[in-house]
Amino acid sequence: MxxxxxxxxxxxxxxxxxxxxxxxxxxxxxxxxxxxxxxxxxxxxxxxxxxxxxxxxxxxxxxxxxxxxxxxxxxxxxxxxxxxxxxxxxxxxxxxxxxxxxxxxxxxxxxxxxxxxxxxxxxxxxxxxxxxxxGWFHHTAVAAFLLLTLTVAEFYRARRGRLIERERVAAEESRRQASEERLSMAQELHDVLAHNISLIHVQASTALHLIDDHPEQARTALATIKQASKDVLTEMRGVLSVLRDDAPRSPTAGMDRLDELVERSGLRVNVTIDGDVRAVPPGVNRAGYRIVQESLTNITRHAPGSRVALRISYGRRELAVLVEDDGAGAAKAVPGLGGGNGIPGMRERAAALGGSLSAGPRAEGGFRVSATLPLPAPSDEEPK
Known part of the structure; x- marks a missing residue:
């Protein structure tokens, strides 16, 4: 330019x-x-x-x-x-x-x-x-010259106007995309920090409670804190690296890392996978992971010790995520962790992809989060 x-x-x-x-x-x-x-x-x-x-x-x-x-x-x-x-x-x-x-x-x-x-x-x-x-031949030639000059100028002006408008629209679209990327980055940071800081808080409380009477169990909690703090730093670097053109990119959290997420959560989670596991679009992959992460974070905050059922269903046209806890945990909810924007954030993630999410108490006790995210059919992904 x-x-x-x-x-x-x-x-x-x-x-x-x-x-x-x-x-x-x-x-x-x-x-x-x-x-x-x-x-x-x-x-x-x-x-x-x-x-x-x-x-x-x-x-x-x-x-x-x-x-x-x-x-x-x-x-x-x-x-x-x-x-x-x-x-x-x-x-x-x-x-x-x-x-x-x-x-x-x-x-x-x-x-x-x-x-x-x-x-x-x-x-x-x-x-x-x-x-x-x-005579009129001369006059016609003069008129043709003037009309040609003015018409070409009008055409050039109109074309330049279209180019300027196109550049303006492109610049506006670029600003809109940048704004959406910043919002997406903020949401990613919220999810990363909320989950790991909550986990660290809970494990630190557990370690303090057990350090005198059960030092070995306290050691396990401290090891979990160490790993969670390492993970949060790694994920934060991965999210923030998009601000630097030459920064190395870390793998984005996705459905293939659910086992790590469940293990770090410290909860008793029963995982069930239905359907044929396959690669899913990046947006769905990230959203599914974050929905599970936020659900486990909420359980850690409000119902630690509960039994959790996690079901991932790979359908032909949708990915279904179901997270339920029985609310029967013997431990009390950890105070001081605040409320946050977890459930609205999960709904926004699902809605942005054309899916849906519901969250609320279960009739038999506990809490349920259910989300459906649209997927291309397997046949649509095959090259023609």
């Missing part, structure tokens, strides 16, 4: 100089073939002619700041040049460029009115003010 802007600025500076050279040298060459022909009535260039030839390029140099002024000055200089009977030729470059520029810069009405006035001037000039009056 910066290089394109630099080249555009350079072109804006070079254009007036190029037009000045083309008009002065070109008109000087054109007069050799016209002054000698008496019926054309052309006269050699003098200081007035050169000055008028330079008005257009000077106006082009300031056309971005004074577009209407540049347009009027260029056309007026061209008309005076012709009325003084100087040679035809490159003098028409400046009017064409300034009309084109006026259209592109958004001064369309002024450009079309100026083009119409220029056409009327040429008709009057070629009919009554030159030795050999011209």
């Amino acid at each position: 910066r290089n394109r802007s630099r080249w555009h600025h350079l072109a804006q500076c070079v254009l007036p100089l190029t037009v000045a050279v083309a008009q002065t040298l070109g008109s000087r060459g054109a007069e050799y073939g016209q002054v000698s022909v008496e019926r054309l009535g052309r006269v050699p260039l003098d200081w007035r002619g050169y000055a008028l030839l330079l008005v257009g390029p000077l106006a082009l140099a300031v056309r971005r700041r004074f577009p209407i002024g540049a347009l009027l000055a260029t056309l007026a200089a061209t008309w005076v040049y012709l009325l003084l009977d100087f040679a035809y030729g490159p003098v028409f470059i400046s009017p064409a460029v300034v009309l084109f520029s006026a259209i592109v810069s958004g001064h369309r009405l002024a450009a079309w009115l100026a083009g119409g006035a220029t056409f009327l001037f040429f008709v009057a000039y070629a009919t009554w003010l030159i030795p050999e009056p011209q």
